[in-house]
Amino acid sequence: MKNRERIVLFFGLLTTLGWAQQQAPKVEIHNGDISATLYLPDKDMGYYRASRFDWAGIIPKLEYKGHTYFGKWFQGYDPLSHDAIMGPVEDFKAVGLEDAAAGEAFLKIGVGLLKKDDGDKHSFSKTYDIIDHGKRKVKVRTNAVTFLHEITSDKYSYSYEKKVKLTKGKPQLVLQHRFKNTGKLPIESLVNNHNFFVMDNLSIGPGxxxxxxxxxxxxxxxxxxxxxxxxxxxxxxxxxxxxxxxxxxxxxxxxxxxxxxxxxxxxxxxxxxxxxxxxxxxxxxxxxxxxxxxxxxxxxxxxxxxxxxxxxxxxxxxxxxxxxxxxxxxx
Structure with missing residues (x-):
């Protein structure tokens, strides 16, 4: 009976994760040349809810002339896994981690205020507790999605706008960023675009x-x-x-x-x-x-x-x- 219960639990978990992927909010945009699907940030139902990458701008699919450029590259799926994400996503270096004591907050741009653990260094593969998700707004147009993320705290505050746009009349995807420091302390970070390209679902190798x-x-x-x-x-x-x-x-x-x-x-x-x-x-x-x-x-x-x-x-x-x-x- 125990083995049967484990099997039922396992398949129940797979069903739940599959349902979660289907229910994650998303939109489609196009410009006549390119079509793209974007997942939208949501702390309860979002496709990605971990603490590494900016929640805005997740693109599971982009198609141009019958070819695809992004897609699922990882095994399995867990919305709290640090790398369960797709597309030209961005990862900001943590801000204020060195000055925070264990249990206090530090800043991860695009994610929110995170709770520091006992470690002295930030680990990109660890999923930290999010103390404050901040406020988010999303504006959708035919060829673009604009994401606004605002964080307000005693130390660090910001207003961060990210626009994902398909340029009209061109085979282009444009990521426009506007980051305003609305707090009392300077904010200095480093951001990399991880660019998870999956080209026509072809495995990496010759070509x-x-x-x-x-x-x-x-x-x-x-x-x-x-x-x-x-x-x-x-x-x-x-x-x-x-x-x-x-x-x-x-x-x-x-x-x-x-x-x-x-x-x-x-x-x-x-x-x-x-x-x-x-x-x-x-x-x-x-x-x-x-x-x-x-x-x-x-x-x-x-x-x-x-x-x-x-x-x-x-x-x-x-x-x-x-x-x-x-x-x-x-x-």
Whole structure:
């Protein structure tokens, strides 16, 4: 009987999780060239309710000319899992963690005020208790969704607007950000767009490449092409100057360059990345109006992720903006 009860409980859990995914609020937008589905933030029913990534801008599907660019890349599903998320999602460095005592609050932009545990360092893979979710508003248009997130506290307060837009008449997805510090203390963070690309559901391996406008080097300026084994790519990919070319399928493993150098930290022109899959015959160009401050490339069996970081800094009353543009194309 115990085994039967366990089986019933297991399938009941699967049914509940499947139902939760179906019930998560979402919207669809289009511009005539591109269509996209977005999950909406919701502390009770949202698809993603963990404490790592910004809850705004989750895109489980984007389609252009019959090709898809995002999708589910992870095994299983738990809304409280730190990486159960899809699309060009953003992860902000924690603010105020070092000054908070265990049990006190620290700030995670796009998520809320989190409860510090006994550890001295923030762990991206840990799901922290959310003390204050803040206030959220969502405005939906035919080709765009605007998310507003506001946090008010004794230490840190902000008004953060993020607009996800499909440019009319162009094969473009644009992420427009406006972050205003409405509190008493300066806010300084680092944000990376994890870019969980899943191109036509093709597993990562031969056919995939990531190209940058600069030669990839280590911190001393030595080109990585001379010693790819030091990058973490293992034997899954090779570096050809400014290009990462995958040569072997990833199976139950991951490959990465963390960190990568070679960019000019003062020039936004170096934030110009091309990701292509020649088997699918598709690509995407990623640009930003702010310079790269740190860089990584990470890949798992079902996703490939160029991860550029930028600095985010705003003194009380100041506004900081940045815009990321994705231009989709066929080869």
């Amino acid at each position: 995939y490449s990531v190209t940058f406008p600069f030669t990839l080097t280590d911190k001393d300026g030595v080109p990585y092409a001379a010693s790819p084994e030091e990058t973490g790519l293992k034997d899954y990919a090779k570096i050809e100057g400014n290009k990462v070319v995958f040569t072997k399928a990833l199976i139950d493993d991951f490959a990465q360059i963390r960190p990568a150098f070679g960019y000019d930290p003062n020039d936004p022109k170096d934030y110009d990345i091309r990701l292509e899959n020649r088997k699918a015959g598709i690509g995407v160009q990623i640009t930003c109006d702010q310079p790269i401050s740190s860089l990584a490339v990470w890949s798992a069996p079902q996703t490939i992720c160029p991860q550029p970081y930028i600095n985010v800094k705003a003194n009380p009353g100041e506004v900081y903006t940045w815009t990321i543009t994705y231009t989709f194309y066929t080869l």
